[in-house]
Amino acid sequence: MKQKIVIAGGTGALGSAIAQRYYNSGTDIIILSRTLRPADKNIRYVLWDAKTPGDWTQELEGSTAVINMVGKSVNCRYNAKNKREIIESRVNATLALGKAIQGLQQKPAVWINAGSAAIFGNSGDEIKDEYSLTGHGFSPEVCKQWEQAFHKIAIPGTRKVFLRIGMVLQPGKGVLKPFANLARFGLGGKIGSGEQYMTWIHEEDFLNLVEWLINYEVSGIVHGASPFPVKNRDFMQAIRAALKVPFGLPNPAFLTRFGAVFIGTEAELVLSGRRVVSSVLAARKFKFKYLEIEQALTQLMKLPEKI
Numbered sequence: 001m002k003q004k005i006v007i008a009g010g011t012g013a014l015g016s017a018i019a020q021r022y023y024n025s026g027t028d029i030i031i032l033s034r035t036l037r038p039a040d041k042n043i044r045y046v047l048w049d050a051k052t053p054g055d056w057t058q059e060l061e062g063s064t065a066v067i068n069m070v071g072k073s074v075n076c077r078y079n080a081k082n083k084r085e086i087i088e089s090r091v092n093a094t095l096a097l098g099k100a101i102q103g104l105q106q107k108p109a110v111w112i113n114a115g116s117a118a119i120f121g122n123s124g125d126e127i128k129d130e131y132s133l134t135g136h137g138f139s140p141e142v143c144k145q146w147e148q149a150f151h152k153i154a155i156p157g158t159r160k161v162f163l164r165i166g167m168v169l170q171p172g173k174g175v176l177k178p179f180a181n182l183a184r185f186g187l188g189g190k191i192g193s194g195e196q197y198m199t200w201i202h203e204e205d206f207l208n209l210v211e212w213l214i215n216y217e218v219s220g221i222v223h224g225a226s227p228f229p230v231k232n233r234d235f236m237q238a239i240r241a242a243l244k245v246p247f248g249l250p251n252p253a254f255l256t257r258f259g260a261v262f263i264g265t266e267a268e269l270v271l272s273g274r275r276v277v278s279s280v281l282a283a284r285k286f287k288f289k290y291l292e293i294e295q296a297l298t299q300l301m302k303l304p305e306k307i
Contacts, residue, residue: 003027005214006060006108008050008093009069011035013174014114014165014206018067019043021207030059051092053100060097062106065214068097068113071146075265078138090146098153107158112213113150115164117199117225119143122272125197129279130164130221139268147221159219166199166225166276168206169296171303180301183239188248191256194233196273199225202290202300212286223278230293232273242297 005022009015010031019029022042029043037045048056050070060066070093076082094113101107120128121135134140143164150162169176182188201209201224209224230238240248251259253271260267278286290296 015069057100189250190233197275199276242301
């Protein structure tokens with residue numbers, strides 16, 4: 001049968017990457033978006049507000065997979081307004097999709113909901129897998145409310161996967177770009193202590209994982225992360241090596257905090273870290289193409305920048 005995949009938040013960095021994986025293929029891609037765009041080959045855009053029922057719900061009927069990638073960017077100052085929007089954008093979209101799926105005649109085979117490895121907070125050297133205790137603080141609290149919204153919706157007949165995603169490394173865009181820019185300007189040394197772990201996954205492995213989750217009979221919480229998280233100092237060194245930049249001045253914590261205020265973000269995003277892996281993927285022998293950070297960054301830096 002012909003596949004139909006519905007992507008909520010399909011115009012964001014990760015959602016659009018998933019859509020492009022299936023571009024001009026035999027799979028129908030429906031993107032739920034708050035901005036209507038013209039159809040492009042097998043990709044069609046449908047309006048929704050990410051919180052209330054509407055005509056968009058009929059698009060889910062008979063779908064192979066529903067993938068929810070909705071969430072306000074955490075790359076902002078954590079004032080009361082932004083905190084509220086960060087939580088509500090994730091919870092509301094998840095609840096809206098869940099209720100819509102419950103009301104369908106032909107429910108999707110699988111519902112994949114994005115989450116974050118940030119649920120473990122700043123957890124030091126401790127290795128965290130799908131069965132580990134979660135952390136404390138604002139970021140873990142966001143993730144907990146996100147997951148609670150997903151898990152409380154029972155949908156018999158639909159396989160449910162909550163994908164806790166690490167830092168997805170994409171060529172010339174997304175989270176990798178500011179790190180690469182620091183290195184190019186000679187500021188690519190360690191950030192803060194440099195000892196904080198960075199949980200990461202190459203974009204190609206992330207896309208392979210999403211496709212695998214659509215087709216493989218796995219459910220519950222899954223971590224989207226390389227088996228080998230790295231310390232920040234090693235991550236920055238690997239970026240410098242990939243860019244052939246011989247040195248990089250370190251970024252002390254106090255300067256990082258000052259700079260974060262100046263550019264309107266939170267220093268916590270780079271000064272805190274977590275060492276997250278996936279026991280689920282290891283047990284099921286999921287094959288990563290890019291296991292080591294040096295291999296991943298060398299390949300990514302060779303690619304042209306994406307729009």
